[in-house]
Amino acid sequence: MAVVLLIEDDQENANMTIRILQSASYEVMHSLRGFDGARIARRHRPDAILIDFDLPDVDGRTMALMLRKQLNPDSPPIIAVTARAGVAEMRLAEQFGCDAFVSKPFMPDDLLQIVERVLKKLD
DSSP, rough: OOOEEEEEEHHOOOOOOOHHHHHHEEEEEEEESSSHHHHHHHHOOOOEEEEESBBBSSSHHHHHHHHHHTTTOOOOEEEESSSSSSHHHHHHHHHOOOOOOEEEOEEEHHHHHHHHHHHHOOO
């Protein structure tokens, strides 16, 4: 079973995302804050990280870049999950080290397909 770390400060959004991931048999760890999420990622080395770009303690883009550097060479895929939409935002996510991008609101199947796709790249 793959382990996914969700870094999301909105508890309602987090609960929904956790339910979606657990319905597909993923184990989910959750952090409401970016720096706490980074500590969890360093300690537990999840298989994938989903990160909101609008966190209360740090910009999610900066957090993605920091995680990518701190967890190398074994950095898990990072998926940006944000209300910010558009091609420019997708490109920014990529520039800051994200492997994929999901804009809120999203359909459960869309999220699961993206998570599955990035995890298959690890195989």
